[in-house]
Amino acid sequence: DTAVSQTPKYLVTQMGNDKSIKCEQNLGHDTMYWYKQDSKKFLKIMFSYNNKELIINETVPNRFSPKSPDKAHLNLHINSLELGDSAVYFCASSPRGQGGHEQYFGPGTRLTVT
Amino acid sequence: GENVEQHPSTLSVQEGDSAVIKCTYSDSASNYFPWYKQELGKRPQLIIDIRSNVGEKKDQRIAVTLNKTAKHFSLHITETQPEDSAVYFCAASMLPGGSYIPTFGRGTSLIVHP
Numbered sequence: 001d002t003a004v005s006q007t008p009k010y011l012v013t014q015m016g017n018d019k020s021i022k023c024e025q026n027l028g029h030d031t032m033y034w035y036k037q038d039s040k041k042f043l044k045i046m047f048s049y050n051n052k053e054l055i056i057n058e059t060v061p062n063r064f065s066p067k068s069p070d071k072a073h074l075n076l077h078i079n080s081l082e083l084g085d086s087a088v089y090f091c092a093s094s095p096r097g098q099g100g101h102e103q104y105f106g107p108g109t110r111l112t113v114t
Numbered sequence: 115g116e117n118v119e120q121h122p123s124t125l126s127v128q129e130g131d132s133a134v135i136k137c138t139y140s141d142s143a144s145n146y147f148p149w150y151k152q153e154l155g156k157r158p159q160l161i162i163d164i165r166s167n168v169g170e171k172k173d174q175r176i177a178v179t180l181n182k183t184a185k186h187f188s189l190h191i192t193e194t195q196p197e198d199s200a201v202y203f204c205a206a207s208m209l210p211g212g213s214y215i216p217t218f219g220r221g222t223s224l225i226v227h228p
Contacts, residue, residue: 033216041201043158043218055215090157101146101207101216105157 003027006091006106013081014114021076021109023091032074033103034066035090043090049074078111086113116141118206120219128227133194135222137204138186144206147180147187152201152221161202162189194226 004025013019025032031050037043047066048055054066063079078085091106117140127133139147145166150158164171164178164187171178175194180187191198201223207216 041152041221041223043203043221045215045218048215057215102148102160102163103150103158103205103216105159107157 004091004093004104004106006089006109008109009107010110010112012112012114015081015083017081018077018079019081019111020078021089021091021111023074023076023106024072025091025093025104025106026072027093027095027104029093029095029104030071031094032068033092033094034074034076035092035105037088037090037108039087046076047074081113083113086111115215116144116206116217118204118217118219120204120222122222123220124223124225126225126227127194129194129196131194133191133198133224133226135189135202135204135224136186137188137206137219138184139206139217140185141206141208142182142185143208146207147178148205148207148216149176149178149189150203150205150218152203154200158203191224194224196226196228199224199226 007022033048034046035043046060065077067075088108088110090108092103094101094103120137148163151161152158162173162176162178164180175192177190201221203221204219205216
């Protein structure tokens with residue numbers, strides 16, 4: 001009964017390729033997020049999304065795009081991968097509109113671009 | 115936008131000592147302040163949070179204090195144990211009513227020596 005799940009756990013690919021990471025949450029939350037964690041452990045939010053609005057961190061290259069087929073899923077598509085995209089990507093969800101904004105994180109996807 | 119500063123970046127203590135991690139924020143509209151613990155190779159998980167109408171909150175060996183006037187909040191861990199070793203992140207955000215994107219500090223690596 002995993003709350004937030006991501007696939008794949010590891011992803012190794014070459015520069016220039018296009019890849020996707022999938023995320024699913026079974027918590028019934030309204031809002032989902034994508035974070036990038038670099039080698040220095042800095043957690044940088046990339047996107048915040050619910051069924052009404054997408055909030056994009058303006059520093060995120062437009063090669064990155066979130067796709068949400070439904071409320072429980074938020075996938076991350078990355079085009080033309082670059083070496084600097086290597087990082088751990090975390091999906092998260094939160095019960096926006098309710099008592100707090102605790103983030104429930106997925107297990108992470110370690111992306112390595114060679 | 116919000117800016118969160120976190121100090122120290124690394125904290126080394128002996129088992130049984132106390133540890134204090136401090137964060138400052140810039141946006142006076144922020145009113146929700148969670149702390150996350152990330153063990154090596156795992157996802158960040160909420161350990162304690164505080165809202166702006168509360169000055170202090172405790173949960174067993176951990177406590178968080180908030181000074182809204184000075185715009186800073188701190189995490190206190192007493193009687194540290196080796197299993198407390200992890201990276202700790204503070205964050206600041208707004209509860210419903212505002213455009214919400216959580217801002218994380220850069221993290222503190224806590225090392226507890228047996």
